[in-house]
Amino acid sequence: MATEATVRRWHRNPSLLSGAVILGLLLVVALIAPPLLSGSAETLTDNARLGPGAGHLLGTDAFGRDVLARALVATRLTLLMAAAATAASFVVGVAIGALVHLAPGWLRETCLRLIDSAVAFPSLVLALVIAAVLGPGTVSAIVAIAVAGVPGFARLTANLAATVADKDYVLTARLLGVPGLRILGRHVLPNISGPLLVLLSSSFTLSLLDISSLSFVGLGVQNPQYDWGRLLNEALPSIFAQPSVVLAPSIMLIVTGVGAMLLGDGVASLVDPRTRGTAPAPAGTADAAGPADPAQKPRTLHASGDAGTEQDSLLTVAGLTVRAGDRTLVDDVSFTIGAGQIVGLVGESGSGKSTIAMAVAGLLPEGVRANASRLALGDLDLLGTPPERRLATEIGIVYQDPIGTFNPALRLGTQLTEVARVHQGTPRRRAAQDMVRALADIHVTEPDRRLRQHPHELSGGMLQRASIASAMTTNPRLLIADEPTTALDVTVQAEVLRQFRRINREHGTAMLFISHDIGVVGVLCDTVLVLHGGRVVDRTTGGDLRRGTVTHPYTRALLAATPAAVEAGGTLSAVRWTADAQAAQPNGTPPDDLSDKAADRPPAAEGSR
Numbered sequence: 296m297a298t299e300a301t302v303r304r305w306h307r308n309p310s311l312l313s314g315a316v317i318l319g320l321l322l323v324v325a326l327i328a329p330p331l332l333s334g335s336a337e338t339l340t341d342n343a344r345l346g347p348g349a350g351h352l353l354g355t356d357a358f359g360r361d362v363l364a365r366a367l368v369a370t371r372l373t374l375l376m377a378a379a380a381t382a383a384s385f386v387v388g389v390a391i392g393a394l395v396h397l398a399p400g401w402l403r404e405t406c407l408r409l410i411d412s413a414v415a416f417p418s419l420v421l422a423l424v425i426a427a428v429l430g431p432g433t434v435s436a437i438v439a440i441a442v443a444g445v446p447g448f449a450r451l452t453a454n455l456a457a458t459v460a461d462k463d464y465v466l467t468a469r470l471l472g473v474p475g476l477r478i479l480g481r482h483v484l485p486n487i488s489g490p491l492l493v494l495l496s497s498s499f500t501l502s503l504l505d506i507s508s509l510s511f512v513g514l515g516v517q518n519p520q521y522d523w524g525r526l527l528n529e530a531l532p533s534i535f536a537q538p539s540v541v542l543a544p545s546i547m548l549i550v551t552g553v554g555a556m557l558l559g560d561g562v563a564s565l566v567d568p569r570t571r572g573t574a575p576a577p578a579g580t581a582d583a584a585g586p587a588d589p590a591q592k593p594r595t596l597h598a599s600g601d602a603g604t605e606q607d608s609l610l611t612v613a614g615l616t617v618r619a620g621d622r623t624l625v626d627d628v629s630f631t632i633g634a635g636q637i638v639g640l641v642g643e644s645g646s647g648k649s650t651i652a653m654a655v656a657g658l659l660p661e662g663v664r665a666n667a668s669r670l671a672l673g674d675l676d677l678l679g680t681p682p683e684r685r686l687a688t689e690i691g692i693v694y695q696d697p698i699g700t701f702n703p704a705l706r707l708g709t710q711l712t713e714v715a716r717v718h719q720g721t722p723r724r725r726a727a728q729d730m731v732r733a734l735a736d737i738h739v740t741e742p743d744r745r746l747r748q749h750p751h752e753l754s755g756g757m758l759q760r761a762s763i764a765s766a767m768t769t770n771p772r773l774l775i776a777d778e779p780t781t782a783l784d785v786t787v788q789a790e791v792l793r794q795f796r797r798i799n800r801e802h803g804t805a806m807l808f809i810s811h812d813i814g815v816v817g818v819l820c821d822t823v824l825v826l827h828g829g830r831v832v833d834r835t836t837g838g839d840l841r842r843g844t845v846t847h848p849y850t851r852a853l854l855a856a857t858p859a860a861v862e863a864g865g866t867l868s869a870v871r872w873t874a875d876a877q878a879a880q881p882n883g884t885p886p887d888d889l890s891d892k893a894a895d896r897p898p899a900a901e902g903s904r
């Protein structure tokens with residue numbers, strides 16, 4: 296089966312196949328040509344300057360040596376030099392780029408500007424200068440080309456790493472206290488490997504041409520050694536009289552370059568898990584199987600309808616102000632969340648909801664600073680430098696985009712069990728068994744198979760439930776859900792909301808629930824803070840929102856902006872609460888579809904991609 300799959304994968308990837316065949320043939324030539332053809336390539340004879348013919352397919356040179364044999368024998372040295380220079384550029388460049396990415400802001404900016412200047416300098420000119428300084432020779436040519444190639448790799452690594460650094464899975468790893476170098480090796484580098492491999496292949500081609508150029512101008516390989524560049528140099532005087540002498544090394548150069556580029560493209564699409572082409576899930580994998588009926592625990596923990604008092608609060612946010620330079624993003628925000636309570640933050644895009652959440656989780660981006668008279672989770676002071684282990688286990692986060700939450704290069708099992716394995720020392724097998732149970736609890740079908748899949752093989756709703764299970768691994772005291780249903784289909788939204796409610800009831804988990812959808816917040820949250828321009832403009836309750844008995848004009852405007860009941864009936868009306876829905880629920884109780892009973896029902900059909 297595995298062989299069949301491999302054959303299919305190669306068939307679907309003609310670049311990889313043709314690149315591998317070309318370079319494979321060149322490798323065979325590099326291996327067998329020197330022992331087999333050295334005689335005719337290097338022995339001086341009287342048959343000087345013969346034209347192409349039966350004895351010598353491309354003729355002979357000025358010393359009677361076979362032109363084709365010399366080009367074939369030169370393959371080994373040429374390829375070795377280009378490969379050595381490219382490998383050195385790659386290793387040093389990626390290391391520099393990674394270090395620059397990890398450096399503090401000002402140093403990173405300075406280094407990036409320096410690297411940009413180096414990249415702007417033509418690599419061949421740089422190599423010529425270095426080779427001239429080092430003196431002619433094989434080693435100095437390799438060093439010159441390697442040094443000239445470093446800035447390209449360094450810049451690409453640093454730039455690509457920056458684009459991955461704000462992915463949710465990297466933020467989660469940071470929250471879990473994973474060291475920077477480990478994040479780099481595990482989350483960043485694997486996800487930038489595609490473009491790096493493409494650069495590696497084009498850099499090999501460029502090194503091949505640059506090394507040949509150095510040899511051509513006399514700064515590279517010296518007599519009696521010869522590579523393709525040196526052969527071109529020797530052929531130059533007779534280029535018009537005997538053009539066939541130039542033909543062999545030129546063709547070898549072109550074929551090798553094309554082969555390297557094709558292989559690079561092919562490998563890039565092979566290592567990208569999203570283009571690997573996995574088999575579709577077998578039919579009938581929809582979310583049909585419901586979990587065992589979870590024992591309903593009474594909601595014994597505090598859940599006040601108000602913002603709570605500081606004495607009985609779990610999370611205390613007092614006078615939180617967040618600034619980016621001179622700009623105030625969040626202005627003097629205060630609220631508390633008691634154990635078992637769900638507090639909603641609602642407001643338009645840009646009102647500061649995510650910034651508050653990230654300040655609580657200690658994940659504010661670089662250049663953004665938080666101040667508060669108190670910011671604490673129980674006895675854990677979130678303003679100082681709280682112990683990473685406690686932060687990692689006491690706060691869980693569910694993000695908006697379930698696809699961005701997971702590292703696309705790793706299987707779900709590896710990612711979902713990481714906290715238990717790495718931070719809690721749970722043996723691998725037990726961590727997997729626990730996660731299978733947690734996924735089943737949250738209505739993920741075939742949980743053991745899911746652990747072997749990559750994120751792109753699951754639907755958005757399934758992934759979001761997996762990310763909720765992941766956030767709950769450590770049984771956190773506070774769960775932050777940042778627009779967790781926005782990216783989901785409405786029917787899936789309702790199912791995900793039910794799971795939040797179930798977790799809150801069963802575990803007594805305090806929740807900070809962020810949404811721009813006031814209807815969703817109304818049906819789920821006990822207390823709701825309405826934000827505008829970084830300030831809390833209204834404090835209300837989910838009940839008031841459901842009944843429509845809010846008084847603040849801005850909150851009323853937000854309510855009025857909630858789309859009218861989009862579709863009749865069932866789950867959708869449970870998500871999109873409107874005045875119409877309220878008429879049907881006059882006492883303001885949450886609609887049935889978010890009730891505890893509903894949380895235990897299997898969700899609507901939804902499966903793998």
Ligand SMILES: Nc1ncnc2c1ncn2[C@@H]1O[C@H](COP(=O)(O)OP(=O)(O)OP(=O)(O)O)[C@@H](O)[C@H]1O
Binds near residue numbers: 619643647648663811
């Ligand atoms: N790193 C940053 N540097 C400077 N300003 C930022 C930064 N991140 C966010 N902001 C600004 O802070 C403000 C609040 O952003 P935030 O993402 O918290 O809003 P939001 O209410 O969560 O919006 P959305 O619903 O679109 O996510 C916005 O004006 C945004 O432009």
